[in-house]
Amino acid sequence: MSKVNVNKVVVAYSGGLDTSVIIPWLKENYDCEVVAFVADVGQGEEELQGIEEKAKASGASSCYIADLKEEMVADYIFPTLKTGACYEGKYLLGTSMARPIIAKAQVEVARKVGADALCHGCTGKGNDQIRFEGAFAALAPDLHVIAPWREWDLVSREECLDYLAERNIPCTASLTKIYSRDANAWHISxxxxxxxxxxxxxxxxxxxxxxxxxxxxxxxxxxxxxxENGEVTEVNGEKLTPYDALVNLNEKGVKHGIGRIDIVENRLVGMKSRGCYETPGGTIIMEALRAVEQLVLDKAAFEFREELGIKASHLVYDGRWFTPLCRSILAASDELAKDVNGEVVIKLYKGQATVIQKRSDNSLYSEEFATFGEDEVYDQSHAGGFIRLYSLSSRIRALNELKK
Incomplete structure (x- = not known):
């Protein structure tokens, strides 16, 4: 594949082995200036410590660090939660929800520095390459996209370490890495x-x-x-920002072993992959939102919200955040969430987050109607006529069969 002419490229930089190799590789193979972009999405201070110096030591001309934590939770995670999205019934989309905001911020840096290309360190086997490049296509179709893992001939961790050693580029990575991990404020995989x-x-x-x-x-x-309106606003009576609420609930969930899943999922590229995901605070939040929904959404509205959740889970997972369909689903779920106001008490115990109390001023639950005792608001004899009309088509079909 012939290489395009590139003058300046902004690379999504994590400080790990892959992106440390990518910076000098870009300079050598594209003869261009490389600007490193780091997204702080709550992955932890340890991963960010000294990252600017590390990027420059690898050959970057500059390094931009964007604090995206509050925006990610408020503008990407909370809207997704209103849809009820849960990929394949288990995965709360931790990695998936972070990608669109990272890509968007990377494009903004590219515009700021006058770059003509974007670069990511995603492999050719995974979902993230699609998520990044789908966002790039929607936000910056004029910029070239470079995906080194689909171009270079480096095939092992050892070769990457040798590549850096030959160029006297410092790297703290070792050959003993066993697991691949991705962390942000919402989860770790x-x-x-x-x-x-x-x-x-x-x-x-x-x-x-x-x-x-x-x-x-x-x-x-x-x-x-x-x-309030389908979003967590207070924890134990303390008003918190979306990000601070998540941090607070993460701390509680971690302590009680909440939010572990072991899943074999279907990647968009066709293969299956297995991962262990931890979403402690997110699991608690999902339980709270679904509990309030049970009180305030009628049967048809709840069914529609479930449909939105399934569709949204695939849109987010498949990297189609910046699309008209995604915006439409988010708008619909936002409308439904206007009535999702209430208070929930959740018990945390040995891996389980269990709702034990719930209330809402918008609740459609009526003890007067639901009681098994005597009531004056519901005449049970009325149910017979309803059932006869509700099952009329089945009755007519069966009568036709009898005539035959």
Whole structure:
């Protein structure tokens, strides 16, 4: 494949082995200036420490660090949660939801520095290449996209380390890395190692944040969450920003072993992959939102919200955030969420987040109507006529069969 002429490229930089190799590789193979872009999406101070110096030591002319934590939770995660999106019934889309905001911020840096190309370090086997490039196509179709893993001939971790050593570029990575991990404020994923064989049970090393449910406290903890318009606004009576609410609930969830899943999922590129994902605070939030929905959404509205959730899970997973369909689904779920206001008490105990109390001023639940005792608001004899009309088509079909 012939290379395009590039003068300046902005690379999504994490400080890990792959992107440390990418910077000098770009300079050598494209003879261009390389600007590093780092997205702070809550992956932790340890991963960000000294990252600007590391990028420049690898050959970057400059390094831009964008604090995206609050925006990611408020403008990407919370809107997605209103849809009820949960990919293939289990995955709360931790990596998927972070990609559009990272790509958007990367494009903004490219515009600022006058770059004519964008670069990512995603492999040719995964979903992230599609998520990044789908966003680039929607936001900056005029910029070239470089994907080194689809171009270079480096095939192993050892070759990447040798590449850096030959150029005297410092790197703290080693040959002993077993797992591939991706973290942000919402979750952490672990892939590779023993997980590549589906008959292997995950060991303790497969879990990076949460304590095992067996080792979690023997005393349950309750947390009270206030929900307004489908968003968490208070935790235990304290008003918090979306990001701070997530951090608060993460701390509680981690302690009680909440939010672990071990899943074999369908990647967009056609293969299946296995991963252990930890979403402690997110699992608690999802339980709270669904509990309030149970009170305020009628049957038809709830069914529609479920349909939106399935569709949204695939749109987010497949990297189609910046599309008219995604905007339409988010708008519809936002409208439904206007009534999703209430308060929920959740019990945290040994890996489980269980809703034990819930209330809402918009609740459609009426004790007067639902009671098994005597009431004056519902005449049970009326149900007979309803059922006869509701099942009329079945009755007519059956009568036709009898005539035959």
């Amino acid at each position: 672990t892939e590779g190692g023993v997980l590549e064989e589906t008959w292997n049970a995950p060991n303790d090393d497969c879990w990076a944040w949460t304590v095992s449910p067996e080792q979690a406290p023997d005393q349950a903890e309750t947390v009270t969450i206030k929900v």
